[in-house]
Amino acid sequence: MNRRTLLARLGVLGGAAAMYDAMSALGLIAPVQAYSGPPRISSLQQRKSVAILGGGIAGLCCAYELTKAGYDCTLLEARERVGGRNFTARRGQKLLEYDSTQVCDFDEEPDLYFNCGPARIPGHHLALLGYCKELGIPLEVFVNDNRMALLHSRAAFDGKPQRQGRVLNDSRGYIAEMLSKALDQSALEQAVTDQDRELLQAFVGRFGDLSKDGRYLGTARNPYAHGGFLEEGSIQAPLALDDILKSDFWQFKMHFAEMADQATTMMQPTGGMDQIPRAFERRIKTKILYNAPVRSIMNRTDHVQVVYTDPKDGSDRALQADYVINNVPFHLLLGIDNNFSTEYRAALAAVPAGKLFKIGLQARRRFWETDDHIYGGITWTDSPITQIWYPSTNFHGKKGVLLGAYTFSDEDGARFGRMAPQERIRTALSQAEKIHPGISGEIETGVSVAWHKVPHMFGCAANWTPSSREQYFDLLAAPQGRVYLVGDQITHHTGWQEGAIRSAHRAIEQLHARAAAEV
């Protein structure tokens, strides 16, 4: 009996082994999925017109690619700017919500900005990275995971924030220790040979940095409690497992940076995420109408009629196009006249938008670096602010902009959204005081965004459920007459720019095949 058989008998491989073999046979095992660039579409003999509704990342991408291929494109953008949720607040910029206007008064410095929407790019988002390269957008590292940043739970460790590395290393240690004991007792399976047991023990021991007799006594993987430079180091005592279990860290916070979309290396455009819409915009400038919200979308036999508000005089104006690329959020389409099918309208109504809330705070000094030794990364808390982000650049600089809240739950987002802008900051700071005592005195100014209150947006990423996907995804991903929906909303990668771009590529490909057939 060889080791493979033994390990299989041990039950470790279980269903996985069978799946592994099956997937190998299908050729599905690829470390990163192949991506061969945007659809290659060649100019048609007869020029076709496309109206692009909404200048989010997907709309911009379609405008860019279709213009390159010779289509006559017009992009109607309801706001004074393109980018959609990709928006970076800097000095002087207005942040509108339906019942408030904030003007960002950060100092005018290149690094004092706040990405209100997307703020990071994973290394496997190949389409987005491809455009960054093609459009010459400089990228730099975004620190998403910092073992010196903090985990804070009001329910554990007497509410004292803990360094992430310590919680992670200690959790590994305990898990490995428990398993080591179980292996020692031959608890898993009697059939395992001594040789395999020894190898598994070594594997588990290294994983959790156990002592030779299989105990977890803390680890020198953590910075030393004492010494280690001029004297012998003494290790930090392990956190109590009981405390780790009482916290909510293990539910997802301490595994956050293990996820494909969050794992190192994460990147950001130098100078703000809005470098991406700006770069698209520079290439397609003459084709964009700003402050031109769409009023109606009507499919006709051989064209689409779009009515929008003319930014010059506020009057309604009609535009005929062979096709429409529709980057308007699902829930806003319900308020625009259309002749979509009943089923299509039901689908649009079935997928609500999320309520993400974020705050950017300008600090007069980078106390997190000098006082707390945190260079970039994210601190997590079970308070409603959920996260504090530290800037990834300009280390040791004078001032810095923190992200002071980034809520994941709709309830927290709604609660912050109901507050006036100054109250949001006060509330966030009072929660942050539990982590960084004195932070309130360090913050000079701040801006916040409750996406569900932002005009022409009124929501964040689309919240699909397994059942709404089952029922409506294919319908919305297919063209409705001559109208092609785009945006991260109509992908399996909602809330990410990569989703927006992949949806744009799908629409371009479908539209072009049809246009070629209709020439």
Next chain:
Amino acid sequence: MNRRTLLARLGVLGGAAAMYDAMSALGLIAPVQAYSGPPRISSLQQRKSVAILGGGIAGLCCAYELTKAGYDCTLLEARERVGGRNFTARRGQKLLEYDSTQVCDFDEEPDLYFNCGPARIPGHHLALLGYCKELGIPLEVFVNDNRMALLHSRAAFDGKPQRQGRVLNDSRGYIAEMLSKALDQSALEQAVTDQDRELLQAFVGRFGDLSKDGRYLGTARNPYAHGGFLEEGSIQAPLALDDILKSDFWQFKMHFAEMADQATTMMQPTGGMDQIPRAFERRIKTKILYNAPVRSIMNRTDHVQVVYTDPKDGSDRALQADYVINNVPFHLLLGIDNNFSTEYRAALAAVPAGKLFKIGLQARRRFWETDDHIYGGITWTDSPITQIWYPSTNFHGKKGVLLGAYTFSDEDGARFGRMAPQERIRTALSQAEKIHPGISGEIETGVSVAWHKVPHMFGCAANWTPSSREQYFDLLAAPQGRVYLVGDQITHHTGWQEGAIRSAHRAIEQLHARAAAEV
């Protein structure tokens, strides 16, 4: 019986709990050790002179601090430059070994450099970070851990490199699955209550991303094998545990970035590590004699006599100083006339220097980014080159400098060291071909350094053993007459600039207390 008691009975806390309580009582639990800056030394009434032998980081730090405090310092540096092993190769720079001279012919671009010695700064190296801030050295993120970089074992996975994230996530999964099974069988301890078992199962399940019934079937924490953008994603099949065990990854490579000195956030000075010695040098310029190797060090009753070679005419020249700061490597001191005690000399002889070897390679295009989707970080292999590092800056730029080998074993270092420079590159590339097929055609030029062959260095970090530490550390850490040894060599943090600086601070403090007493 409460949960804490139960968990203790479960044996998980074991000795750790007792230690935890003991250390709490001693007040030793500090998330990061306090560091209050360099020693505060005030000017003496009577000016004292200090000869500083060697301009490594420790020597420079002493020169900087002692000059500030009014000491009359002279720094004797054997080479044409300061910095010691902190050396950055750029276009035009000579790399000398005793039997070869290389001239670096990288293109002249700000990011085309190669840090031949130290290359990263951890966030808990507070003394070094303090000087970066004080001396205005801009820092940026160094990507030390990239889940998209590769792990390569000739013994496993048919020799095919694997993405690190996949190996890590799958290992977690298997470990958690085994433990989950053991918990299910109540193998650990009968006394655990159902409630605790449930909580531990949940903890372990989240850790390894197990299925509801406790099996590891692969994880969506890895990038999808297929889909995930426009279609539902299908997960990558788990790697076979058997293959993971056959590799050497689990011994330390996959835990490398968990260690305090290697864990995110790691940093580097913008433009090369030698920004640090250069910044020190700018502050103390008038006090440095270059190309002035030391010939003899003699303790006298009230001074030290140092003889060095005068760079102007090659003659021997004597220098008298009240004290000496000695930054010369242990093993080189044995070749310099001295009147140290026999025991002190035996101590110097007892600690050999390591043989680290590194290669820097200029690539004509950043194929690791465009073809392999690796942005920064380290690929590990069980071939002698051991590591490949990808640059952390200028993503999507034209060219880039890779680290093509960084050996950890003295044997590998010695083997590469024996080769001529071009042969080293050929050998490294032939090993790298197993990881990046075609890499040989992408590399334009390269330089290498075998530290054990570099004049006035002849070795890398000091290799202490537990027994040599026991026998000799305290002796060498104490002044020998009026001579104070410094450098990472005489710390518990060898191979790191932080060690060098902490040793400098110790020496400054001791020397100043004595000088004040001797006024």
